[in-house]
Amino acid sequence: MSGVSDLGTRALVGSLAAIVALAALVAGGWLLWAFVAIVAAIALLEWAALAGSATARTAIALGLFAIVLLVASPGSWGPVRDTVALLSILAIVAAMAVGSGKVGWGLIYAGAPAISLLFLRSQPQGFGLALWTILIVILTDTGAYFVGRAVGGPKLSPKLSPKKTWAGLLGGMVAALLGGAAVGAMFGLPGATLWLGAPLAIVAQAGDLYESALKRQAGVKDSGRLLPGHGGILDRIDGLVPVAALVATLVAGGVL
Structure with missing residues (x-):
């Protein structure tokens, strides 16, 4: 019965989160920016907690990240604001890497997908592109979950994620x-x-496994407790992190 209850909680929270995200995506502009900025900021804080970053260093990273998000806001100047924002992230990471701690790398982990989604939404077919990108990750997770549970079989990565199977990966693809x-x-x-x-599903699963490695290193089951039945924000966007960045790169390069 607890399994049924957990599944119900996951479904309810997931549905509510999807409705809010879809509304922001449809609206675009400042509403989408605000939604993305909040999610990315929470993701950065969760990363800092997993990395064991000092409070002061986390505060500095969050403040610098806020500046980057302002650069990427709809009210900022010019069509190259997303490029400037990404370059700003890289510059900040380079500067913070000189000192101790790993929170600077969290700026890339949380910032790159945030700027990538804003970039995709700003394209001529922006809504469709951004929605397609997000749905690829959702479909991967959903297919992997149900096929993995139904079929079982060899584990994909027993040490990092004991429940993931090769059958689940194929179902997600x-x-x-x-x-x-x-x-x-x-x-x-x-x-x-x-x-x-299909290939992006592999990328999404790789992102999932990478976050699992971070949690294992930190000795925790979830990145946070914000979303009942799901864990933290990073637990929900781990597959989107590399997929959004890759799709934005393909679009910027004219491949997609």
């Missing part, structure tokens, strides 16, 4: 491929969206 193709066709997105779902 199929779900992302079919769902991504459907969304790409629905919004008239570039042809690559018809097949990119």
Whole structure:
């Protein structure tokens, strides 16, 4: 019964979070920026906790991150604001890496996907591109969860994530491929969206495993307790972190 209860809690919280995220994505502009900024700031704080960063150093990183987010805001100047924001993140990380602590790297982990999503939403087909990117990750997680539970079999990475299986990964790839193709066709997105779902599912799962490694190193089960049944923000966006950054890179490079 507890398993059913946990699944119900996960479904309810996940649905509410999806509604809020979709509303922000549809609205775009300042509302999306505010939503992304809040999520990214919480993600940075969770990273700092996992890294065991000192309070003062975390506060400095959060303050610098706020400046970067302001640079990437809709009220900022020019169409290259996202590029300037990303370069600012890299400069800050380089500066903070000189000292001790790992929180500076959290700026990349939390900042890159945030700026990437804002960049994608600002494109001519921005809503469709951003929605497609997010859905690829959701479909990967959903397919992997249900196929993994139904089929079982060899573990994908027993030490990092004992519940993940190769069958689950395949299920996530199929779900992302079919769902991504459907969304790409629905919004008239570039042809690559018809097949990119499967390889991006692998990227999403890699992001998930990387966050699992961070939690294992920190000796915790979840990155936080903000989302009942899910854990913390990082537990929900771990797959989106590399996928959003990669999709934005492909779009910026004219590949997608």
